[in-house]
Amino acid sequence: MIVDLRSDTLTRPTPGMRQAMAAADVGDDVYGEDPTINALEERVAGLFGHDSAVFVPSGTMGNQICLRLVVPAAGELLCDADAHVVTYEHGGAAQHGGIQSRTYQGGLATVEGVARELRPAGWGTVPTAAVSVEQTHNRGGGAVHSLEVLTGLRELTLANGALLHCDGARIWNAHVASGVPLDAYGSLFDTLSVCLSKGLGAPVGSVVVCSAELATEARVLRKRLGGGMRQAGVLAAAGLYALDQHVERLAEDHARAARLGAALGVTTETNIVPITVPDARAFADAARSEGVLLGVVGPHRVRAVVHLDVDDDGIDHAIKALPPLVHALSA
Ligand SMILES: Cc1ncc(COP(=O)(O)O)c(C=O)c1O
Structure with a gap:
């Protein structure tokens, strides 16, 4: 996936x-x-x-x-x-x-x-x-x-x-x-x-x-x-x-972002989950090999952005894949 x-x-x-x-x-x-x-x-x-x-x-x-x-x-x-x-x-x-x-x-x-x-x-x-x-x-x-x-x-x-x-x-x-x-x-x-x-x-x-x-x-x-x-x-x-x-349904994106944020210990307000890691590029590459594509927004910052084409299964997949990577790549 x-x-x-x-x-x-x-x-x-x-x-x-x-x-x-x-x-x-x-x-x-x-x-x-x-x-x-x-x-x-x-x-x-x-x-x-x-x-x-x-x-x-x-x-x-x-x-x-x-x-x-x-x-x-x-x-x-x-x-x-x-x-x-x-x-x-x-x-x-x-x-x-x-x-x-x-x-x-x-x-x-x-x-x-x-x-x-x-x-x-x-x-x-x-x-x-x-x-x-x-x-x-x-x-x-x-x-x-x-x-x-x-x-x-x-x-x-x-x-x-x-x-x-x-x-x-x-x-x-x-x-x-x-x-x-x-x-x-x-x-x-x-x-x-x-x-x-x-x-x-x-x-x-x-x-x-x-x-x-x-x-x-x-x-x-x-x-x-x-x-x-x-x-x-x-x-x-x-x-x-x-x-x-598509305006009111943005609340669904926010709820999914909050669920992913909670799994990563990150507070979210809307549809963007900011993740701080020692090496953003290495983290994004590791996430990609697990089937999760992330945006690199700085040397230590990646983001996961939830949108119309991301459903609960997608978020479940990210919730399984990302926390272990944070743990492994922050050690
Ligand atoms: C905050 C913000 N402003 C402006 C833009 C520019 O939009 P566009 O990509 O349509 O030029 C973006 C694009 O992502 C954005 O995030």
Whole structure:
């Protein structure tokens, strides 16, 4: 048996999702004429309580567009050192937007920690134009930023003339785990990039959520980056299907992750089980030979990510295979 826990991006569309994709009504979205994309954008904007939304091919493009909406060229982005936007986006903010990034300690943000680093205008410094926060935090093991912290960050950024961006690749997991309504999250951010292709199981697609004014600019940036798609309603249909069918079921992924976490002595909050080992590569190789595929996220860190294509049998298999390996390879 092979259980693939490398990432929740690995899901394949279900038969129901494929049917919805095949039946999608489409048009040319660069002309604004794809009815399924228009419906998806309206739906996602409404869920987060914003005026507008823009469908984009990937979470990376969503983030990159948002960063340019909130930080001018030569302006400063502040985020944590493990954030996807500075770790896995290949310097896109610098290259595309001329944005300089400064980081604080990796992992979940605290209001005090961000306040220490945030630079208001004046004294010859480059002021912080925007702060970016990940919800959930990917390298932080799927941990959820609390509403209290996010509200504090909102107050802090407002008080200092900075904007607030959310890399919400897994904000659906945060919503289901915490019970915080999506529009409560939405109300705290100027821009959000939310992914349909992670826990929700769509094959492609993310959505930029923002004001109507910023959305007009986002469409220009999307086109400039080559992300203007044509009859992509077939993809948006997968996203709409996922919103109907795959949000509440994330609780099942969280329960399975918790079961695997308990077997390894690790606490989990959502669908990611972070595992600390002396040699991450050796551990992942040993796990692979037992039929368990893990993601390597650092020299001493692997992760098991639970998703739509992982069932109870898969978790049982991982629970049998991994604890003895932790014991053997930590000795
Ligand atoms: C936190 C986070 N943000 C953004 C992305 C980028 O998404 P994509 O792979 O669709 O570009 C990912 C991808 O896994 C992610 O984990």
